[in-house]
């Protein structure tokens with residue numbers, strides 16, 4: 001029977017980091033990846049550019065994970081953005097800081113990060129098994145003693161790190177195996193659900209405005225008519241609903257509300273730089289200056305083409321109404337519409353399009369100091385398999401790298417104590 005100190009299951013961001021960290025600490029490490037290639041999800045992250053971390057300071061960084069963020073404090077204190085950037089740069093992948101504190105590889109290629117990490121783990125002596133799914137974690141008397149792989153072979157080890165990711169983008173290999181392993185071993189899994197995912201709407205106008213991208217708008221999420229979140233930036237309309245940074249950014253709270261059978265709407269202020277009065281003054285000026293035009297023509301200066309017909313339809317104004325005789329009441333209606341363009345949300349897209357999985361192994365049963373299980377001796381967790389998820393900006397990958405690093409180091413030091 002092959003024997004290792006530490007076996008890592010899953011070669012994504014968390015598993016690659018855990019493997020390198022454990023091997024660097026002197027452990028004999030095997031890394032099992034069920035896909036043919038390691039780091040498939042890193043390779044497609046950040047639209048193929050990999051936003052690997054963020055320059056936010058620790059207190060702000062943690063806030064991006066909501067109430068579970070404090071669990072990450074110790075992992076981040078040991079291995080944070082500075083250490084990550086230093087590591088990948090030492091491996092030849094230079095990193096650049098971009099708008100919003102986002103770190104990207106200077107080459108603009110996510111695959112350079114994967115290559116750097118593969119190079120690193122090779123140098124540290126990790127034995128990598130590709131196309132090699134782990135089927136079972138072997139435990140006796142609440143202690144790890146090995147894993148069973150696909151062909152039935154058993155391998156011996158006293159430490160296992162589960163770094164199998166969540167359920168999002170299953171084509172990259174993340175199909176929820178870690179949730180089943182954890183439940184089989186007595187861990188609680190907070191029900192997984194897609195997050196950072198496009199939202200769907202049955203509003204009749206959605207197909208008409210599909211393909212539209214709105215920039216510099218202010219969007220509010222309304223749950224049962226109460227404002228619960230506000231985002232500024234870009235929203236995109238698709239054939240089924242809303243996407244883009246605002247659409248996916250609001251998805252977590254929207255999905256939670258939909259599960260509670262609450263009503264969900266997105267109110268979009270299309271002209272956030274102008275308050276009602278200024279916007280009304282602007283419209284008066286446009287109508288007066290161009291008094292021979294129709295309202296349809298005048299709105300071209302204020303709205304993208306795809307929204308003009310919708311605006312006039314909603315406000316019940318004939319497109320050919322002349323600017324010169326435009327009634328004040330109609331003008332007020334248009335101003336109100338421009339400040340409150342509303343989309344009703346009725347659902348969300350599947351895991352196939354979800355950037356991250358919310359839910360996962362309950363943090364109550366994992367030590368934040370070591371990432372070790374509080375139930376099974378020798379079991380560790382890292383990355384998205386844990387009940388952690390943040391918004392976009394490089395936070396999720398940093399969490400995977402940091403928890404991976406800590407799990408790898410902890411597993412290695414406990415494994416060494418087995419030998420002494």
Ligand SMILES: Cc1cc2nc3c(=O)[nH]c(=O)nc-3n(C[C@H](O)[C@H](O)[C@H](O)COP(=O)(O)OP(=O)(O)OC[C@H]3O[C@@H](n4cnc5c(N)ncnc54)[C@H](O)[C@@H]3O)c2cc1C
Nearest residue numbers: 010012013014034045046051134164165173383384394397
């Ligand atoms: C399209 C997209 C873009 C993203 N962009 C960004 C971004 O720019 N910045 C950011 O911070 N985050 C981004 N994310 C999120 C981020 O990529 C993930 O949170 C992170 O990669 C999770 O890492 P992980 O190692 O925990 O899991 P994964 O990357 O999912 O890795 C898990 C690995 O385990 C393997 N595995 C599963 N089961 C088994 C098994 N039984 N045996 C062996 N191997 C197994 C899988 O094949 C997989 O390789 C993005 C996500 C997506 C989908």
